[in-house]
Amino acid sequence: AQSVAQPEDQVNVAEGNPLTVKCTYSVSGNPYLFWYVQYPNRGLQFLLKYITGDNLVKGSYGFEAEFNKSQTSFHLKKPSALVSDSALYFCAVREGKTGFQKLVFGTGTRLLVSP
Amino acid sequence: DAGVIQSPRHEVTEMGQEVTLRCKPISGHDYLFWYRQTMMRGLELLIYFNNNVPIDDSGMPEDRFSAKMPNASFSTLKIQPSEPRDSAVYFCASTAGTTDTQYFGPGTRLTVL
Numbered sequence A: 001a002q003s004v005a006q007p008e009d010q011v012n013v014a015e016g017n018p019l020t021v022k023c024t025y026s027v028s029g030n031p032y033l034f035w036y037v038q039y040p041n042r043g044l045q046f047l048l049k050y051i052t053g054d055n056l057v058k059g060s061y062g063f064e065a066e067f068n069k070s071q072t073s074f075h076l077k078k079p080s081a082l083v084s085d086s087a088l089y090f091c092a093v094r095e096g097k098t099g100f101q102k103l104v105f106g107t108g109t110r111l112l113v114s115p
Numbered sequence B: 001d002a003g004v005i006q007s008p009r010h011e012v013t014e015m016g017q018e019v020t021l022r023c024k025p026i027s028g029h030d031y032l033f034w035y036r037q038t039m040m041r042g043l044e045l046l047i048y049f050n051n052n053v054p055i056d057d058s059g060m061p062e063d064r065f066s067a068k069m070p071n072a073s074f075s076t077l078k079i080q081p082s083e084p085r086d087s088a089v090y091f092c093a094s095t096a097g098t099t100d101t102q103y104f105g106p107g108t109r110l111t112v113l
Helices: none
Strands: A003-005 A010-014 A019-021 A024-026 A031-038 A044-050 A056-058 A064-068 A073-078 A087-095 A109-114 B005-007 B010-013 B019-024 B031-038 B042-050 B053-056 B065-071 B074-079 B088-095 B108-112
Touching: A003 A087, A010 A019, A019 A109, A024 A073, A024 A087, A031 A064, A031 A073, A044 A056, A044 A064, A073 A087, B005 B088, B010 B019, B019 B088, B019 B108, B031 B074, B042 B065, B042 B074, B053 B065, B074 B088
Parallel strands: A010 A109, B010 B108
Antiparallel strands: A003 A024, A019 A073, A031 A044, A031 A087, A056 A064, A064 A073, A087 A109, B005 B019, B019 B074, B031 B042, B031 B088, B042 B053, B065 B074, B088 B108
């Protein structure tokens, strides 16, 4: 069964500095990987996904993620953090099989960007 | 499109009462999901539907929980009788089967006293 791990409950970064939110996964076969963001009192919003192709995926709000097959990781990155990036971030994975497959979400990482 | 719509946004009820949560998915989406989010357990998939048919309800915690989707534009999640441990935020999400991007509603915050 597929799973995803987000090893950090919280990440603190100063505004203007680069940020990284970590995610590792376990899945049979090729993974489909996703990042979602949740702002306070809101539902999850899609940020980006990796299906195939270039290992560096660019998404919304200046975020990007790098797929690393050898390390089974899909870390979320942004070159310069904004205070408004403070939110809860979820990594998710599904098996790359034909047809619909459920998403499995990680436990979430809270990002706190200080002014 | 208005996105996924959930009602009510907040629900406070007493233990033993019936609770019904409602969801309207995005038009044209053929998959609908119900999730529960708590501090202790994170985000859990309760059940999902495809073309109004329940496909996987293995995440439904117990028989007190039931979900229906009578048509493509409406789904309900019912808890009867409710218990304090059911207190959580319940999310509905939808997607078109040809994509993997799920669109989440704003959630219903349920408090059972």
